Every structure is written in structure tokens, then in C-alpha cells.
Amino acid sequence: MDKAEIKKRVEKVIAQVLKIDPKEITPNANFAFDLGADSMQSIELIAAFEEEFNIQMDEQKAREVQTVEGAVDFIAGYLK
Template sequence: MTKEEVLTKICDMVADQFSVNRDKVNGKLNFQNDLDADSIDFVEFVLSLENEFGAEISDEAAEKIQTIDEAADFVIANADNK
């Protein structure tokens, strides 16, 4: 998958999981600051990423993911190519 394809899929997931209008979701959004994600919301999202892309995301790696772009970069670097 290209970064654009991964980013589109993650933006769709974010819109659904965080109940945000898809038109407002982009790679620059910060999970905590822009989406008001608490730790439980974020853990659920990380689990969704793992299931969707086949990526193993350690707690340490998850702590470094702040934005949707960073989530896409991690997925591209670590996911099974679906």
C-alpha cells in the first residue's frame, strides 16, 4: 500500500472511531489535542490499527504516535503488506 492509501484508510478509521466528520480528518490531527482522545480511546485505536494492518505496536511505539501522519508512517514501516 502507498502512504496515501494507508493515510486514507486511517483517516476513515479515525472518523468512525472518534465520531468526527471525515472532511475534517487529515494527517496533521493530533490524537490528544485535536481529537480529545483519552488513553482508552487511543488504546482502542491502536488495537484497530493492529487488526487492520497486521502491525504489532508496542506500548513504547504507541506512546510516540501523536498524529495521524505518524500512525501512517508507523504502519507503512511495520505492517504486513495487505
């Protein structure tokens, strides 16, 4: 799966979980400060990424990811 496809699907998941307009989602957007994710939504986001891409991520490292671009890179690492 190429990065463009990963990015598209990551943005779809973010919009669904955080219930926001996909237009607000930019590569540098911070989940907490820019997109308004609280701690519970942060976990739900990670869970939704796992489901979307059928992967199991390292919990500690996944929780350290803060931006949309970071999430795309992190997930890409699991899909190599």
C-alpha cells in the same frame, strides 16, 4: 501498500473509533488535542490500526505517536 492507501485507511479507522467527521482529520491533527481522543480511545485506536492492517505494533512506541501523519508513517514502517 502505498502511503496514500495507508492514509485513507488510517483516516477511516480514526473516524470510526473517535466517531468524528472524516473532514476534521488533517495530517497534522493531534489525536488528543485536535481530535479529542482520551487515553482509552488512544488505545482503541492503536488496537483498531492493528486489526485494520493485520500487524502487531510495539506498544510503547505506538503510544508515543501523536498525529495522523505520524501514525501513517509508523504503520508504513510495519508494512515494508
